[in-house]
Amino acid sequence: MALSVVEDPGAGTDLRERDDVSGQQDISTTSQWQALAAHAEQQRDVHLRELFAADGDRGTNLVAEAADLYVDYSKNRVTDETLALLQDLARTAGLSERIEAMFRGEHINTTEDRAVLHTALRAPRGTNLVVDGQDVVADVHEVLDRMSAFAEKVRSGEWTGHTGKRLTRIVNIGIGGSDLGPKMATVALQPYADPAITSVFVSNVDGDDIARALADADPEETLFIIASKTFTTIETITNARTARTWLLEALGDEAAVAKHFVAVSTNDERVAEFGIDTANMFGFWDWVGGRYSYDSAVGLSVMIAIGPEHFREMLAGFHAMDEHFRTAPLEQNVPVLLALIGIWYRNFQGVATHAVLPYNQYLSRFPAYLQQLDMESNGKSVTRDGTPVDYQTGPVVWGEPGTNGQHAFYQLIHQGTQTVPADFIGFVHPADEIPHHHDLLTANLLAQTEALAFGKTAEEVRADGVAEGLVAHKTFAGNSPTTLIMAPRLTPSVLGQLVALYEHKVFTQGVVWGINSFDQWGVELGKVLANQIAPELTATDEPELGHDSSTNALIRRYREQRRS
Numbered sequence: 001m002a003l004s005v006v007e008d009p010g011a012g013t014d015l016r017e018r019d020d021v022s023g024q025q026d027i028s029t030t031s032q033w034q035a036l037a038a039h040a041e042q043q044r045d046v047h048l049r050e051l052f053a054a055d056g057d058r059g060t061n062l063v064a065e066a067a068d069l070y071v072d073y074s075k076n077r078v079t080d081e082t083l084a085l086l087q088d089l090a091r092t093a094g095l096s097e098r099i100e101a102m103f104r105g106e107h108i109n110t111t112e113d114r115a116v117l118h119t120a121l122r123a124p125r126g127t128n129l130v131v132d133g134q135d136v137v138a139d140v141h142e143v144l145d146r147m148s149a150f151a152e153k154v155r156s157g158e159w160t161g162h163t164g165k166r167l168t169r170i171v172n173i174g175i176g177g178s179d180l181g182p183k184m185a186t187v188a189l190q191p192y193a194d195p196a197i198t199s200v201f202v203s204n205v206d207g208d209d210i211a212r213a214l215a216d217a218d219p220e221e222t223l224f225i226i227a228s229k230t231f232t233t234i235e236t237i238t239n240a241r242t243a244r245t246w247l248l249e250a251l252g253d254e255a256a257v258a259k260h261f262v263a264v265s266t267n268d269e270r271v272a273e274f275g276i277d278t279a280n281m282f283g284f285w286d287w288v289g290g291r292y293s294y295d296s297a298v299g300l301s302v303m304i305a306i307g308p309e310h311f312r313e314m315l316a317g318f319h320a321m322d323e324h325f326r327t328a329p330l331e332q333n334v335p336v337l338l339a340l341i342g343i344w345y346r347n348f349q350g351v352a353t354h355a356v357l358p359y360n361q362y363l364s365r366f367p368a369y370l371q372q373l374d375m376e377s378n379g380k381s382v383t384r385d386g387t388p389v390d391y392q393t394g395p396v397v398w399g400e401p402g403t404n405g406q407h408a409f410y411q412l413i414h415q416g417t418q419t420v421p422a423d424f425i426g427f428v429h430p431a432d433e434i435p436h437h438h439d440l441l442t443a444n445l446l447a448q449t450e451a452l453a454f455g456k457t458a459e460e461v462r463a464d465g466v467a468e469g470l471v472a473h474k475t476f477a478g479n480s481p482t483t484l485i486m487a488p489r490l491t492p493s494v495l496g497q498l499v500a501l502y503e504h505k506v507f508t509q510g511v512v513w514g515i516n517s518f519d520q521w522g523v524e525l526g527k528v529l530a531n532q533i534a535p536e537l538t539a540t541d542e543p544e545l546g547h548d549s550s551t552n553a554l555i556r557r558y559r560e561q562r563r564s
């Protein structure tokens with residue numbers, strides 16, 4: 001990668017005066033958007049059955065590959081024309097330029113005036129990327145080396161607890177991006193983990209969460225990783241304080257904190273204030289968004305579980321997808337294809353949700369992880385220059401592993417009244433080779449995508465001899481779109497590829513919608529109000545309440561019942 005020095009293009013200027021956001025076009029007024037709207041009208045009644053009948057090779061024509069991922073998007077309601085129009089739209093939105101701008105380290109997160117450089121977290125050692133005068137890749141590798149040394153010491157037993165015992169329970173305390181990523185990856189890569197280490201994740205301020213995590217823990221053998229980009233998040237600080245009290249009550253010596261607590265943060269001051277020696281802190285940078293951070297020091301718990309070598313394999317997988325995204329033409333660019341197909345449904349077919357259905361139990365936390373990645377990034381209703389959008393942006397993202405979901409919510413996807421596009425993720429080889437299971441799992445995956453696409457007509461149902469009164473009930477309309485992502489095996493590298501695929505999909509959609517995918521102001525109002533309400537719930541006198549009549553009444557009722 002040849003990358004150059006980038007100065008902050010807009011520091012200190014009003015957002016509306018900055019070249020990169022002022023005079024932003026409304027994408028929905030472009031001729032490319034209008035062409036798609038007209039095309040959608042023409043395609044309204046076209047069924048996947050017809051598209052497959054028209055092209056006998058559709059199932060091998062509409063596929064793409066990136067690193068180890070084989071992506072079959074043929075069971076989507078798209079034609080070559082649809083894809084060409086969508087690619088025109090992406091070009092009009094300046095996608096290629098914005099990809100370059102992100103990789104170069106420009107401050108594309110305009111409302112926070114920051115670069116967006118999670119791709120630098122997995123750039124190979126020696127790659128040159130200087131941003132705002134700082135060699136960011138050198139910084140990344142310096143932290144990775146410190147993390148590796150620490151992880152090795154914990155894994156080998158060289159780093160012990162205060163009383164000299166080996167640390168076998170790693171408790172990551174964090175929330176949002178400081179929890180969802182490491183937790184998802186630790187579960188996903190469990191077959192690669194050291195069985196002598198138990199990984200536990202505490203996120204919720206609900207005391208039940210930490211109570212459960214500490215219930216059967218031995219303080220002498222427990223290491224706490226306090227992960228928080230800001231180190232001000234109330235849930236994390238509250239849980240960290242509780243953990244500290246628990247440890248000190250058991251070990252009775254302040255000096256124990258240095259052996260049992262490490263921090264992952266961008267805020268050394270707050271870490272020191274909390275009482276963690278900054279020598280035991282692993283840093284990252286403001287150009288890593290929380291939801292894009294688990295391949296930074298935020299992944300320390302993952303690295304301790306699976307070892308530095310596997311962690312680096314995971315980073316190499318991320319990087320392989322980064323390179324694909326940066327260099328592949330739009331027509332074969334997998335994150336771009338998935339993003340554009342999503343836009344087709346969201347903006348031109350009135351679709352509201354997107355399901356992610358991994359046929360792999362180790363990916364059980366993957367949909368939850370993607371929820372933050374996608375919904376916190378693209379849950380926006382103004383464009384980068386602050387203008388309200390007049391079109392839909394991010395969908396509701398959700399999912400569960402197959403086959404469990406088949407016995408829960410698939411009924412609605414098959415026969416409900418709304419279209420639910422879904423990504424099915426499968427693997428050729430399982431982690432645990434137990435006779436019969438994996439082929440049966442894969443048979444279900446393939447059966448579902450076939451059934452969703454082609455359905456079963458009333459004639460076919462009648463031909464089975466079904467009584468006329470039941471024909472309508474047993475008919476499947478089909479035409480439900482799915483994308484199938486297949487990889488040889490869920491390795492650390494493949495996990496990195498999958499995550500980077502979705503990161504870049506979300507980025508591409510944000511570019512087309514003209515929004516800033518990298519801030520999250522929407523989470524702030526609730527935090528402010530919670531800080532106001534907390535003392536009102538516990539005040540000993542009768543506080544004057546200035547909320548609405550519903551909130552006031554609920555506060556009074558809660559106070560009364562807590563006191564009785």
Ligand code: F6P
Pocket residue numbers: 175176177178227228229230231232233236290291376520523
């Ligand atoms: O409140 C939302 C959020 O800011 C997320 O974006 C972030 O991942 C999470 O809180 C945790 O933040 P931190 O890592 O600073 O504790």
